[in-house]
Amino acid sequence: MTNTIKDVAKKAGVAPSTVSRVIADSPKISAKTKMRVRAVMEEIGYYPNVHARNLVNKRTNVVGVIMPSASYAPFHNPFFPEVLRGITAQANEGKYGLYLSTGQTESDILEEVKEMVHSRRVDGIILLYSTKADTVIPFLLEENFPFVIVGRPPELLEDTVSYVNNDNIKAAKMVTEYLLLLKHEKIGFIGGREDAYVTLDHKEGYYQALCEAGVSVNEQYLVYHDEVFEGGEQAVIELMAKQDPPSAIIVADDLMALGVLRMLQSMSYDVPKDVSVISFNNVLMSELANPPLTTLDIHIYELGFQAAELLREHIQTPDLPAAARVVGHRLVRRSTTKAYRNE
Known part of the structure; x- marks a missing residue:
């Protein structure tokens, strides 16, 4: 027999509404009550219906990650697995899933992004590329849809678009x-x-x-x-x-x-x-x-982690102003450089 919120509430000695607020991590519930309710949930094996809760909240708890077009062979380059590792680490903290997308062409990417936005398949989008003629950024701005770029936007949009980049x-x-x-x-x-x-x-x-x-x-x-x-x-x-x-x-x-x-x-x-x-x-x-x-x-990992963190903030606070984060760099000297000698 499947346990319900009422079963959790009864055993924890609280109202069913309190259990719902604990599941939603409401700041109105004390840490002590949260610990007690969560302990009961674990004890009796109760798992919230995430899908139902997302329908109520009008959220999917999924983030779209847009790769460069497949014509540029992004999966051949180890940059992308590493930046995805950073994104995944932050997404896991926020209990977000990832929807990974790459099209064969730039127009394919735009069409898929449009479908993701209009069908509300995702709560926000991370773009893993930034080019001069990109058509995705103007579309997302027009739709007022949360997104973050790993890279930088055009100069005219730097105060309008959130991004994480190196200098x-x-x-x-x-x-x-x-x-x-x-x-x-x-x-x-x-x-x-x-x-x-x-x-x-x-x-x-x-x-x-x-x-x-x-x-x-x-x-x-x-x-x-x-x-x-x-x-x-x-x-x-x-x-x-x-x-x-x-x-x-x-x-x-x-x-x-x-x-x-x-x-x-x-x-x-x-x-x-x-x-x-x-x-x-x-x-x-x-x-x-x-x-x-x-x-x-x-x-690279930090670029992905901070991009996912920044997007999460925009999803949770839709009116948040655009922000830019700059990740540092360091020179790693190995064996392929040497002082020039004109012999």
């Missing part, structure tokens, strides 16, 4: 300055999607560091490819085919950097003796690379 200009400036301190001046730049704000910000930081050091920007040293292993291979072929190839390379992503290292090795370049390589993200494979990869740790 990617400062981060790219740091890695460029590090190579400059190692006496490199011919520094290549391998960016990811050219329309992604993270790429634009990395490029800006790269420019700033070179200009402040009095080093001319060589536009031939800038190439862009998808953030996958093969993208790194193709990009480094382009760079090293230049008449005067770079002595150091900044790579947008660790997975791309592994492709860079593999291709440099196949072309008989010694890393870091002939070419220094530095990357972003500090995923596990960067430490296991051969040689171990110098990279910038952007605390």
